[in-house]
Amino acid sequence: MRGLVSLVVAAGVIGLGFWAYQQNILTQQAEREVARLEAAIAAEHERLAILRSEWAYLNRPDRLRDLVDMNFARLGLLPMQPDQFATIHEVRFPDPFAALMDASLVDAQNTAEDAP
Numbered sequence: 520m521r522g523l524v525s526l527v528v529a530a531g532v533i534g535l536g537f538w539a540y541q542q543n544i545l546t547q548q549a550e551r552e553v554a555r556l557e558a559a560i561a562a563e564h565e566r567l568a569i570l571r572s573e574w575a576y577l578n579r580p581d582r583l584r585d586l587v588d589m590n591f592a593r594l595g596l597l598p599m600q601p602d603q604f605a606t607i608h609e610v611r612f613p614d615p616f617a618a619l620m621d622a623s624l625v626d627a628q629n630t631a632e633d634a635p
């Protein structure tokens with residue numbers, strides 16, 4: 520009987536050792552994947568910084584003004600004027616009272632449906 524218990528305990532220790540080794544390997548793989556992803560994120564941040572600086576360089580006002588002047592005959596771009604926009608009276612705003620009425624109707628319907 521004592522030999523059987525020792526055999527079961529030894530098998531358990533070997534099984535736990537195998538499980539711990541497997542978990543160690545999985546942890547190392549996960550750490551390598553995290554390091555790879557962090558390096559990829561850093562590379563993308565660097566690429567994004569380069570693209571932002573290129574965008575700022577290409578959108579300099581003096582460069583854009585020169586492009587407009589060079590292509591004026593073909594594009595016909597003119598400076599914007601205030602009368603090109605709508606006046607405040609032409610803007611349609613939602614009716615706040617209609618929204619309140621709709622909300623109160625929905626609340627009334629919900630309470631009516633919840634009542635037994």
